Amino acid sequence: MEKVKKILRLLKNRYVLVLTFSFIWITFLDRNNLFNQYEFYSKQKELNKTKDFYLENLQKIDKEKSELDSDLSMLEKFGREKYKIKKTDEDIFLIN
Secondary structure (H helix, E strand, O other): OHHHHHHHHHHHOHHHHHHHHHHHHHHHHOOOOHHHHHHHHHHHHHHHHHHHHHHHHHHHHHHHHHHHHHOHHHHHHHHHHHHOOOOOOOOOOOOO
16 A cells, blocks of 8 residues: 555656656657657668768779770770770670
8 A cells, every 4th residue: 555655646746747748758759759760760871871882883983984084995995895896897796
């Protein structure tokens, strides 16, 4: 009986009520509740990984571009390998 009185007295305390209500509101009812915050955090991590992937690819492409701009033999090699470009008097045989 004494425990029940302590619990009731604790529940009647306005600070405990406000804290309990605030916790429930923040955790479940608010538009930015904890579950949504976790989803946003996960999505942000995924987007950062994607961003890093594209930044790495962009650096590789910039490096290739600078090599192609500086060396004509590299430009010719690139055209032959990627786009199957040939000279007018050449024949190309593709082996898969």
